[in-house]
Amino acid sequence: MASPKKQQTTTNKNQAALSSSTRTTTLFPSKKRRAQMEIIGLLIIVVLVVIIFFFLLSFTLGKHQPTPKSKIQHDEYATRFVEAIYTLDTPCGARMDNYIKDCILHKPTMCQGKNACAYVNDVTRTILTKTLASWGEPYLFNISKTPIHHAYGNCTGTSEAWRVGE
Structure with missing residues (x-):
């Protein structure tokens, strides 16, 4: 033990x-x-x-930053829009380019009870609102020597598609 x-x-x-x-x-x-x-x-x-x-x-x-391709596309959009507006047939029997020229020259042309400037202004506003604005695309549309001016959004670029009346 x-x-x-x-x-x-x-x-x-x-x-x-x-x-x-x-x-x-x-x-x-x-x-x-x-x-x-x-x-x-x-x-x-x-x-x-x-x-x-x-x-x-x-x-x-x-x-x-806009690429050259997007700049070209925006220029193309602007050119086509101006061409479409310029060649638009109106219910008054004349094309829109005649009313734009009459607005620039202050001629007393009338369409649908409005003078040329008021008519062009209404038509361009309606088209821009139903297209570019409804798509959310910013734009600045101005016809020189006229009171026609439309803007939507923050449009920073410029494209002189056509110089109507100059």
């Missing part, structure tokens, strides 16, 4: 070993938590960098 002193020493060693293993297991969760916190911190940094990247990307793409 073992002596009581030896038995006590063995019990102390077992308690020390148990205590040591308990301390070791309590240290590991702390290291795991620290590693998890570092990973979460890195993920937050990565997410912030991605958000900033997309924010800057949307900013640079938002400043759309």
